[in-house]
Amino acid sequence: MHDTRKMQQLLGWQNRGMSNRATTRPEPEPLSAYPVMRAIPTRWMDNDAYGHVNNVVYYSWFDTAVNAWLIENGALDIQRSPTVGLVVETHCNYFAPLAFPQIVQVGLRVAHVGASSVRYELAVFGDGALCAAKGHFVHVYVNAQTHRPTAVPAQLKKLLETLA
Amino acid sequence: MHDTRKMQQLLGWQNRGMSNRATTRPEPEPLSAYPVMRAIPTRWMDNDAYGHVNNVVYYSWFDTAVNAWLIENGALDIQRSPTVGLVVETHCNYFAPLAFPQIVQVGLRVAHVGASSVRYELAVFGDGALCAAKGHFVHVYVNAQTHRPTAVPAQLKKLLETLA
Amino acid sequence: MHDTRKMQQLLGWQNRGMSNRATTRPEPEPLSAYPVMRAIPTRWMDNDAYGHVNNVVYYSWFDTAVNAWLIENGALDIQRSPTVGLVVETHCNYFAPLAFPQIVQVGLRVAHVGASSVRYELAVFGDGALCAAKGHFVHVYVNAQTHRPTAVPAQLKKLLETLA
Amino acid sequence: MHDTRKMQQLLGWQNRGMSNRATTRPEPEPLSAYPVMRAIPTRWMDNDAYGHVNNVVYYSWFDTAVNAWLIENGALDIQRSPTVGLVVETHCNYFAPLAFPQIVQVGLRVAHVGASSVRYELAVFGDGALCAAKGHFVHVYVNAQTHRPTAVPAQLKKLLETLA
Numbered sequence: 001m002h003d004t005r006k007m008q009q010l011l012g013w014q015n016r017g018m019s020n021r022a023t024t025r026p027e028p029e030p031l032s033a034y035p036v037m038r039a040i041p042t043r044w045m046d047n048d049a050y051g052h053v054n055n056v057v058y059y060s061w062f063d064t065a066v067n068a069w070l071i072e073n074g075a076l077d078i079q080r081s082p083t084v085g086l087v088v089e090t091h092c093n094y095f096a097p098l099a100f101p102q103i104v105q106v107g108l109r110v111a112h113v114g115a116s117s118v119r120y121e122l123a124v125f126g127d128g129a130l131c132a133a134k135g136h137f138v139h140v141y142v143n144a145q146t147h148r149p150t151a152v153p154a155q156l157k158k159l160l161e162t163l164a
Numbered sequence: 165m166h167d168t169r170k171m172q173q174l175l176g177w178q179n180r181g182m183s184n185r186a187t188t189r190p191e192p193e194p195l196s197a198y199p200v201m202r203a204i205p206t207r208w209m210d211n212d213a214y215g216h217v218n219n220v221v222y223y224s225w226f227d228t229a230v231n232a233w234l235i236e237n238g239a240l241d242i243q244r245s246p247t248v249g250l251v252v253e254t255h256c257n258y259f260a261p262l263a264f265p266q267i268v269q270v271g272l273r274v275a276h277v278g279a280s281s282v283r284y285e286l287a288v289f290g291d292g293a294l295c296a297a298k299g300h301f302v303h304v305y306v307n308a309q310t311h312r313p314t315a316v317p318a319q320l321k322k323l324l325e326t327l328a
Numbered sequence: 329m330h331d332t333r334k335m336q337q338l339l340g341w342q343n344r345g346m347s348n349r350a351t352t353r354p355e356p357e358p359l360s361a362y363p364v365m366r367a368i369p370t371r372w373m374d375n376d377a378y379g380h381v382n383n384v385v386y387y388s389w390f391d392t393a394v395n396a397w398l399i400e401n402g403a404l405d406i407q408r409s410p411t412v413g414l415v416v417e418t419h420c421n422y423f424a425p426l427a428f429p430q431i432v433q434v435g436l437r438v439a440h441v442g443a444s445s446v447r448y449e450l451a452v453f454g455d456g457a458l459c460a461a462k463g464h465f466v467h468v469y470v471n472a473q474t475h476r477p478t479a480v481p482a483q484l485k486k487l488l489e490t491l492a
Numbered sequence: 493m494h495d496t497r498k499m500q501q502l503l504g505w506q507n508r509g510m511s512n513r514a515t516t517r518p519e520p521e522p523l524s525a526y527p528v529m530r531a532i533p534t535r536w537m538d539n540d541a542y543g544h545v546n547n548v549v550y551y552s553w554f555d556t557a558v559n560a561w562l563i564e565n566g567a568l569d570i571q572r573s574p575t576v577g578l579v580v581e582t583h584c585n586y587f588a589p590l591a592f593p594q595i596v597q598v599g600l601r602v603a604h605v606g607a608s609s610v611r612y613e614l615a616v617f618g619d620g621a622l623c624a625a626k627g628h629f630v631h632v633y634v635n636a637q638t639h640r641p642t643a644v645p646a647q648l649k650k651l652l653e654t655l656a
Contacts, residue, residue, distance in 0.1 A: 045552050049377070068536070078214075101564065208392045208546075212540070213592075215541045384551040387547065418583070419581075422578070
């Protein structure tokens, strides 16, 4: 069911076909390329009618990995924060199928910290540390009341630097 | 709650800040840029802890719009198709918040048909035809048994041409 | 795929087998038994690995039907309400399968209004007004700050009476 | 945020009010009442607009706990099984709120094995083994092709007996 090699050949092939559209083609990366790792067990409902985890679900894992890391490191308090990180861009490339009841590992790194924005890069690893997907996730910080852009909170900036 | 103008100013601002990363910055588009339109009512669970539709949910709308259009036009039969469209890449830019119980319109167009792949472009419109998000979705066709890449099915190719 | 008659025979059979557990066995009801009706299109992700709408999804439709009706009738303002309806019990019996891309109709009625609680009864109808499932949903009203039980809001009580 | 004691008082109060409707009122149970236990980390999207895990999500945990246990014990092979377990009834009582990023424990026991049906009982435990919810889940076994009721598979029956 998890015909990974063929799927990866396929990806290589597919990316060649699209090389006129993107200057760099996304490639699987090793687990070691991501300093923060979070185990997420799949759920029955993650599988769609094809018996594999649906493409949408990967984004719920990205969201979970980023927000859990922020909350557990004291950099996000949903109820009280005067600033909110709005998600303005997300992206994912899929390299190999996953299926319930696998436990996946979601890797997280900080790719860029701007004046008001943070770009996270994420990857999903299956059995044997296989890189099944990777993508990114961009937060822009705004004032929770006015929704005007605001500086990345100082405490968060410090935390983000620990990963740089 | 739906502070759209500020959010769009924000996006412009945010994209300028990231202009070194992307040659073209994503911009909202009019409803007329999408030949196929599908109404999707939001669900209570689509809202997250911030009281807006979560970023993940937009992808479930993309998936729904593409697959419903394929099924309703006779180009996808999940149980019997000898070929399967695997999702290899998805992307979304968010311009303005949405919230339950809104009904959104999801626009669909075909951007590229390759030997084995199809690239769909999608946008989500809120009240007053506001472009709240846009993104893309790439299918690669493979043999359902061997998972080897295969030509885009002839019947589908014909259907896709009706949108070109 | 939607082998309804067999599924309903099955249900009858199944209920007989469990008759020592429940004094009344749940039966499909006509659409006319529900004064409020809401159309909800299925989504691709609603289907699970068996190619039918997963049992969990029906509850997201119940939640959607109840809350949309409350919001659209001015009886629920998530941001400002001093009282909150907590869900303390939900239940569903499944009579026939449903599958994407069907549009379902969710019927709603008010079964009981207590001092602090409201019991809603819901049913899901597929093609040809087939009753595919029915269930219930109990809200208990509490103060949003203290979480102590409080009277069902007067405005809501009035609204609920319009369905009695 | 997790005002458990008040919520449990509330439940007691609420159940008294409904005592004419149910002969036994559902009560929290200890973790030891469930022989199988599964850790399920919450996800960001599990929280709804009130900042707590939405009532629907508990059912996705039930589904996950039952199916993972069946698959991991060799009693369910989605692709090849000649029989399928259809879900015909689910139920849940909610005793205390849960919120991302908690890890919950889902307890599972077998309450009844009939000729063609199995009734599972489940509970969700939060921090400090607090019983946050409990419910049930009924499978009826049918032939995967004809959808006619069939005996509970022998291998599964054996497995279920290990929990009795």
